[in-house]
Amino acid sequence: MNQTKVDVRIGMIGYQFMGKAHSHAYRDIPFFFEPKANPILKALCGRNKEAVEEAAEKMGWESVETDWRQLIAREDIDVIDIVTPNHTHAEIAIAAAEAGKHIITEKPLALTVEEAKRMKEAVEKHNVVHMICHNYRFVPAVQYAKQLIDEGKLGRIFHFRANYLQDFIIDPAFPLIWRLKKEVSGSGALGDIGAHSIDLARFLVGEIDEVTAMTQTFIEERPMGEMAGGLKGAVNSDEMGKVTVDDAVAIMARFANGTFGTFEASRFATGNRNKNTFEINGEKGSVRWDMENMNFLDVYFTDDDKGVQGFRRVTCTEEEHPYAGAYWPPGHIIGYEHSFIHLLYEFVEAVVDKRQPSPDFKDGYINQLILDAIEKSAEDKSWQSIPYQTE
Ligand SMILES: NC(=O)c1ccc[n+]([C@@H]2O[C@H](COP(=O)([O-])OP(=O)(O)OC[C@H]3O[C@@H](n4cnc5c(N)ncnc54)[C@H](O)[C@@H]3O)[C@@H](O)[C@H]2O)c1
Numbered sequence: 089m090n091q092t093k094v095d096v097r098i099g100m101i102g103y104q105f106m107g108k109a110h111s112h113a114y115r116d117i118p119f120f121f122e123p124k125a126n127p128i129l130k131a132l133c134g135r136n137k138e139a140v141e142e143a144a145e146k147m148g149w150e151s152v153e154t155d156w157r158q159l160i161a162r163e164d165i166d167v168i169d170i171v172t173p174n175h176t177h178a179e180i181a182i183a184a185a186e187a188g189k190h191i192i193t194e195k196p197l198a199l200t201v202e203e204a205k206r207m208k209e210a211v212e213k214h215n216v217v218h219m220i221c222h223n224y225r226f227v228p229a230v231q232y233a234k235q236l237i238d239e240g241k242l243g244r245i246f247h248f249r250a251n252y253l254q255d256f257i258i259d260p261a262f263p264l265i266w267r268l269k270k271e272v273s274g275s276g277a278l279g280d281i282g283a284h285s286i287d288l289a290r291f292l293v294g295e296i297d298e299v300t301a302m303t304q305t306f307i308e309e310r311p312m313g314e315m316a317g318g319l320k321g322a323v324n325s326d327e328m329g330k331v332t333v334d335d336a337v338a339i340m341a342r343f344a345n346g347t348f349g350t351f352e353a354s355r356f357a358t359g360n361r362n363k364n365t366f367e368i369n370g371e372k373g374s375v376r377w378d379m380e381n382m383n384f385l386d387v388y389f390t391d392d393d394k395g396v397q398g399f400r401r402v403t404c405t406e407e408e409h410p411y412a413g414a415y416w417p418p419g420h421i422i423g424y425e426h427s428f429i430h431l432l433y434e435f436v437e438a439v440v441d442k443r444q445p446s447p448d449f450k451d452g453y454i455n456q457l458i459l460d461a462i463e464k465s466a467e468d469k470s471w472q473s474i475p476y477q478t479e
Contacts, residue, residue: 093118093124093125094125094126094440095166096128096166096167096440097164097166097167098114098127098128098131098165098167099131099133099153099159099162099165099168099189100132100133100149100168101156101159101169101180102133102134102171103139103140104315104317105315105317105318105319106221107132107143108147109223109425110171110192110221110432111129111132111147111148111149113425113428113429113432113433114432115127115129116429121433123436123440124437124441125437127436128150129147129149129150130149130150130151130164131149131151131153131164132147132149132153133152133153133154133158135154136154137152137154140152140154160183160187160189166190166439167189167190167191167192167435167436167439168180168181168184168190169191169192170191170192170193171194173267173272173273174198174199174272174273175272175274177203177207178198178199180193181207181218182206182210185207185210185213185214186214188214188216190216190217190439191216191218191219191449192218192221192432193218193219193220193221193449193452194220195220195221195222195279195283195284195452196275196279196452196456197220197449197453197455198274198452198456199274200460201453201456201460203456204449204453204456207452207453208449208450211449217435217438217439217443217445218444218449219431219434219435219438219446219447219448219449220447220448220451220452221431222283222287222288222291222431222447222455223431224284224288224379224427225287225291225431226426226427226430226431227377227404227426227430228383228404228410228412229383229404229409230288230291230292231409231411232385232402232404232408232409233292236387237292237375240372241372242368242369242370242372242373242374242375243370243371244346244370245293245343245345245347246347246348246369247347247367247368247369248292248293248341248348248349248350248368249349249350249351249366249367249368249369250288250289250350250365250366250367251352251366252277252281252282252284252285252351252352252354252363253353253354254277254281254319254354254355254360254361254362254363255356255358255360256319256355256361257307257335257355257356258355260310261311262310263310263311263312263313263314263322263323263324264312264313264329265313266314268310268332268333269332269333270332274459275333276303276331276333276355277333277335277336277353277355278333278334278459278463280353281353281355282337282339282351282353282459283455283459284364285351285353286351286455287455289366290454291447292366292368293347293349293368294343294345295344295454295474296343296344296349296458297341297342297474298341298342298461298474299339299341299461299462299465299471300339300470300471300472301338301339301340301465302337302338302469303334303337303466304334304337305331305333305334305335308331309328309330310328310329310331311323311327311328312324312325312327313325336353336355337351337353337462338350338351338352339351361380362380363378363380365378365379372389372390373387373388374386374387374399379424382423382424382427383403383404383421384401384403385401385402386399386400386401386402387400388400405420405422406418410430454474454476457474458474461473461475
């Protein structure tokens with residue numbers, strides 16, 4: 089062990105889908121990168137002692153807690169990592185900030201704009217490092233797309249077009265998991281997956297000025313049940329419950345720089361498991377990306393010779409592609425879990441350097457303003473401005 093490394097002692101709340109992704113990522117950071125931070129999986133927190141002990145053993149955590157307040161109170165914890173459902177984020181994050189802990193939380197930041205604002209104010213007031221887990225920013229191909237745009241290689245941007253399509257709730261017998269209850273999740277496909285597309289849009293193209301949208305719920309009642317790891321659900325009752333969120337959303341957006349934006353998010357797009365895509369068209373060229381083929385970036389340049397014009401497919405595994413050089417020789421591809429390794433690498437390094445990484449709670453708050461405007465617009469059949477002045 090390199091003695092100059094700084095221990096970053098993590099306490100994580102939740103241990104299912106994202107719990108696994110984050111646990112794995114912390115462990116791989118020093119394996120592939122040369123961080124200043126030495127991430128230590130200090131304590132894992134869950135409500136069921138036996139289950140959390142089993143998860144801690146499997147994922148390599150040193151100890152467990154069954155009450156997140158106890159976890160936050162521990163002096164041997166520097167970072168609180170929140171990988172619980174959305175309705176818990178605000179209370180945990182604010183308590184963690186008050187205790188002086190650095191915070192990484194899963195997305196969306198909160199259930200409402202009001203909660204998101206309080207979370208942002210708490211981390212700013214207590215001067216802790218904060219980050220939100222929009223992991224798709226950290227895919228090498230996406231980072232490279234950002235580089236091309238920033239270098240002006242696409243020129244003025246005309247279009248941002250995003251789809252985030254899943255189909256895991258298509259079966260009417262799929263249970264009423266937390267993701268389908270507004271009081272736990274805030275919104276449906278919109279906040280669960282659309283929030284990622286909004287983050288990518290802000291990262292790649294810039295701020296959104298106004299939106300209009302429509303939402304739909306296709307299946308209004310489902311058997312009661314809960315998440316059962318990954319995106320699986322388990323029915324646990326004969327009773328039916330009401331779905332209180334959108335199953336699908338379509339959004340039109342005008343960006344501050346004049347870009348014309350269209351978005352669609354659905355969990356009813358049969359055959360699409362995790363089809364998170366964007367295409368950006370500029371005056372000098374285009375880029376397009378698809379999470380299901382995440383190592384590739386399709387690139388088109390108008391100044392290519394006429395006879396060979398067309399999208400070219402670049403495999404983003406070269407040293408030139410952000411993060412990719414830390415892994416294998418070119419062409420030896422990486423996967424979903426690497427996006428978390430990169431994001432959490434940036435986070436733990438920022439904790440050591442005591443600087444603010446990106447995306448942070450301010451990004452989460454702005455994202456929440458946009459989610460809220462989209463919901464209002466769908467309700468009123470109106471255009472809604474994004475009220476940045478409330479920041
Ligand atoms: N970044 C991404 O791509 C991505 C992907 C999936 C989920 N998420 C987000 O991650 C978070 C967790 O989602 P998930 O899919 O891991 O959920 P999950 O249902 O698989 O796991 C949730 C975990 O939280 C625990 N939990 C639930 N309620 C709790 C409470 N009140 N107090 C303490 N612990 C509680 C559960 O026991 C479980 O361990 C959500 O905010 C979700 O939106 C992000």
